[in-house]
Amino acid sequence: MIDLEPLALSFEVAIVxxxxxSALGVALAGVLTLPRLIGREVIxxxxxxxMVLPPTVLGYYLLVALGRESAIGHLFEALFGTPIVxxxxxxxxxxxxxxxxxxxxASRAALESVDARLVDAARTLxxxxxxxxxxxxxxxxxxxxxxxxxxxxxxxxxxxxxTLMVAGNIPGRTRTASLAIYDAVLAGRDADxxxxxxxxxxxxxxxxxxxxxxxxxxxxxx
Amino acid sequence: xxxxxxxxxxxxxxxxxxxxxxxxxxxxxxxxGLNVLFGPSGSGKTTILSTIxxxxxxxxxxxxxxxRVLFEHQTHVDLPPDHRRVALVFQSLALFPHLDxxxxxxxxxxxxxxxxxxxxRALGWLERMRVGHLARRFPISFSGGEAQRVALAxxxxxxxxxxxxxxxxxxxxxELAQELSAELIEHIASAPIxxxxxxxxxxxxHRLGERVTLLRAGKVxxxxxxxxxxxxxx
Numbered sequence: 001m002i003d004l005e006p007l008a009l010s011f012e013v014a015i016v017x018x019x020x021x022s023a024l025g026v027a028l029a030g031v032l033t034l035p036r037l038i039g040r041e042v043i044x045x046x047x048x049x050x051m052v053l054p055p056t057v058l059g060y061y062l063l064v065a066l067g068r069e070s071a072i073g074h075l076f077e078a079l080f081g082t083p084i085v086x087x088x089x090x091x092x093x094x095x096x097x098x099x100x101x102x103x104x105x106a107s108r109a110a111l112e113s114v115d116a117r118l119v120d121a122a123r124t125l126x127x128x129x130x131x132x133x134x135x136x137x138x139x140x141x142x143x144x145x146x147x148x149x150x151x152x153x154x155x156x157x158x159x160x161x162x163t164l165m166v167a168g169n170i171p172g173r174t175r176t177a178s179l180a181i182y183d184a185v186l187a188g189r190d191a192d193x194x195x196x197x198x199x200x201x202x203x204x205x206x207x208x209x210x211x212x213x214x215x216x217x218x219x220x221x222x
Numbered sequence: 223x224x225x226x227x228x229x230x231x232x233x234x235x236x237x238x239x240x241x242x243x244x245x246x247x248x249x250x251x252x253x254x255g256l257n258v259l260f261g262p263s264g265s266g267k268t269t270i271l272s273t274i275x276x277x278x279x280x281x282x283x284x285x286x287x288x289x290r291v292l293f294e295h296q297t298h299v300d301l302p303p304d305h306r307r308v309a310l311v312f313q314s315l316a317l318f319p320h321l322d323x324x325x326x327x328x329x330x331x332x333x334x335x336x337x338x339x340x341x342x343r344a345l346g347w348l349e350r351m352r353v354g355h356l357a358r359r360f361p362i363s364f365s366g367g368e369a370q371r372v373a374l375a376x377x378x379x380x381x382x383x384x385x386x387x388x389x390x391x392x393x394x395x396x397e398l399a400q401e402l403s404a405e406l407i408e409h410i411a412s413a414p415i416x417x418x419x420x421x422x423x424x425x426x427x428h429r430l431g432e433r434v435t436l437l438r439a440g441k442v443x444x445x446x447x448x449x450x451x452x453x454x455x456x
Contacts, residue, residue, distance in 0.1 A: 115316070117312055117314055117316045118316050118318060118319075120272075120275075120277050120303070120310075120312075120316070121310070121312060121316035121318075122318075122329070123276075123277070123302070123303035123304050124275050124276075124277070124303050124304075124306075124308060124309055124310045124380075125304075125309065125329055125330040125376065125377075125380045126304045126307070126330070126332060126333070126380055127304055127329070128304055129302075129304075135329070136318060139320045140319070140320055
């Protein structure tokens with residue numbers, strides 16, 4: 001019988017991380033499409049950097065920023081009685097950092113593909129730029145954004161390196177499916193590694209199929 | 223001369239796109255009622271409407287509407303489009319594809335109107351434009367004339383102090399355009415605001431043209447009645 005706990009933990013972490021990354025990513029994408037924004041591509045690149053940086057670099061930054069001796073880590077521990085690092089919170093942060101660039105990029109592209117005249121029309125009808133964003137841009141970009149959210153979820157589900165650095169590999173607390181596969185391989189439990197790997201692969205493909213479907217059928221949408 | 227409710231536009235500016243560069247320098251006074259801005263394509267009609275609506279920024283000059291300053295370069299006044307109360311009906315109409323006709327028009331109803339009353343007002347405008355039966359339908363299913371009426375209803379629902387129409391009847395056949403423009407004139411008679419209609423259609427300018435301004439290459443060439451300015455066609 002296969003141990004389902006790491007899979008369940010991966011799901012739990014990925015769902016929370018995707019929710020945080022979606023809210024943050026869509027807001028950032030909205031900012032990135034502001035007409036008079038200065039340093040647009042610099043901001044975009046900073047958000048994208050986690051996709052290309054080594055996990056150890058990201059993990060190290062996060063340890064410095066969120067560790068028990070840091071201001072944020074201190075505050076968090078005082079408020080919630082548990083440190084962020086080497087806890088479930090650390091795993092969520094790691095997965096969020098992984099998902100954020102994918103969601104932000106897809107949302108920006110989706111928002112930029114909305115006919116600018118529709119937003120202009122909203123403005124001349126008395127809508128503030130925020131209302132234009134919420135009532136016109138966002139609903140019209142929703143398919144592309146949702147495709148990005150699905151990609152982000154798939155990414156969050158499988159994070160390994162940053163999670164290991166920031167959350168460690170604590171059975172039942174931070175040992176997600178990808179970490180459990182690593183453990184299984186090291187311990188020579190090949191059957192476990194195979195099963196978990198196949199499940200993760202199937203999940204990733206399923207999510208990508210849904211995302212591709214959403215992106216492609218956009219033109220059929222009203 | 224502009225009356226108290228009139229729209230006065232004295233602006234210069236330019237618009238750069240990847241392929242073209244266009245400069246304008248105009249002094250225009252639009253009185254309450256229908257005003258026709260006539261010119262060939264590329265003469266800057268749409269650019270000037272966008273500048274009045276606040277979607278493009280002029281480089282210098284001043285725009286006032288009903289005694290209110292919308293833009294003044296010297297004093298750095300530049301009201302955002304949502305504070306100008308200038309409704310612009312785009313050539314493409316720009317109906318929101320994800321909203322049905324009643325929701326499209328409701329979008330235009332001012333926020334100051336109580337929430338419960340907004341839908342009623344929207345339906346009222348659709349009725350007035352004789353498209354009440356479209357309330358629950360989405361723009362993708364509208365004919366050209368229907369879309370035109372819904373777009374006008376939406377613009378009027380925003381209780382504008384000026385209405386700008388960019389080639390409003392260009393997608394319609396002549397008969398329908400005639401019918402709609404006659405209706406539009408009726409509506410204007412009941413709402414005392416300046417209406418600026420942009421067109422390059424001579425016949426339409428003749429039919430509507432009490433006050434016509436000829437625009438060419440970003441400059442006012444002449445203004446007067448259609449009879450005086452445009453040699454008779456038909």
